[in-house]
Amino acid sequence: MAIKVFLVIQNRLRGIMFVPLAYGAVAIMQDLYRFPSKYYLLVIVANLATAWLIVAFATRLINNNLLRRVVNWAAWTWITLRIVGLDSEIQQMLESARIGLGESTISVWQILQGLTLLALLFVGARFLTRTTTTRVNSNEEMSPSMRVLVVKATQVALYGAAFFIGMRAVGIDLTGLAVLSGAIGVGPGFGLQRVVSNLVSGVIILLDKSIKPCDVISLGDTFGWINSLGARYVSVMTRNGKEYLIPNEDLITGQVVNWSYSNDYVRLDIYFGTAYHDDPHNVRTLAIEAAKSVDRVLSSPRAPVCHIVGFGDSSVDYILRFWI
Missing domain, CATH: 1.20.58 (Methane Monooxygenase Hydroxylase; Chain G, domain 1)
Structure with missing residues (x-):
């Protein structure tokens, strides 16, 4: 700065x-x-x-x-x-130029005042939103989903208040917006249905906390961790650096595997084989010790195990299971 x-x-x-x-x-x-x-x-x-x-x-x-x-x-x-x-002359000229809005009229001067006020209110709302976002994200007592929900609700409240205050300051009758909102309401039935569905699904995801930032999920062929939760989509970052923007509706209606929903533990299965003349007890002991030598592998309560799962043409097949 x-x-x-x-x-x-x-x-x-x-x-x-x-x-x-x-x-x-x-x-x-x-x-x-x-x-x-x-x-x-x-x-x-x-x-x-x-x-x-x-x-x-x-x-x-x-x-x-x-x-x-x-x-x-x-x-x-x-x-x-x-x-x-020259400000007085210009102001009088702009006030004399009026635009009809139904039964009422509004001057160009009022429009300029309203746009200026809206710009100032939006700048103030953006500043308050950033301040709130910084404080909410620094609060460790709140869950990640609740942080996102509070930030989104704050954004809607502040920007909505700025818009309505600006309209009232200009003198526009807000009751006329009821007719406009009724006309817009027909939109979801024709072209905005998926958009509204994604918005509602995003709110549901934030409320039920089924998916949170930093969770590891898999949806179809996509596997990665949640980078951010948006109003219309969820950002999923994969291990190769690709970022998928998955619509919220797909996470609600589809089958999602959340690897870190209740805990962060993940079980890994490693298959390997040895020759028939190798002692199975020694093989199992060495495999378990090799797994325990890795710091990320849990030793309790889920200790590594190794079992024989089959006999191949030229090898004894084992499975090594451990949790990280």
Whole structure:
């Protein structure tokens, strides 16, 4: 973070040095001339340079590049109009331009205010969501599934509150959204059924805690551990580095093998064979000792065992079972 701030200051170093020089020149001009008209343009330049620095540093808090550029240009344009004294005329012109929404109308000025407020509210909601996520993930008393559920619920609550507050601030009647939601409700029957099913399945997975982050699962030909739980899919990381995005619905309706559901123990079976002239007792003893020599192999309560499982054409077949 400190390095990022240092780089931002370094990139804006010329502007930072220009601002005090500009205001110093304004102070000198004020001493030399009694009439402000003599140094009016210099005051505007100094104010614009200051506003440019403030906007440049403030927009660095926005991580999204597109949103940062939009906010940067919008703020810079409005501050420029305000400094040169054209903000009132532009505001009156935007208020006179109105758009009809059914029986009511809304001005372009209200739309711009609403978009600005929504942007600020969404930035605040994103900051609160990140703070909450950091604190929830650091809480070791909560289960991994409960952490994901709390984070997702916080995101929905904060972004939903930001949206409705922004709509109310603009003056849009939210009762009209009931008709819109009714129309959207027809969607699941035609094209959004799988999307809604995945969302509901994701909530069920989080509530019943059947699958948690870091669990080792196998679904069909996919075997790996849970990397993250999303709203629509589960990220499964395999041993060869591939990451599968499995829809939540498949985990609810399909047969899933969770190798670490109740505990983290896994039994391994190793088949091998020896010649007929080898002593079976010595073979079993050596195989068990070899398994116990590995640190990951459990010695109790599930101790390694070795049994004869068959007689081949040229070897005695054994199975070595142990838990890790």
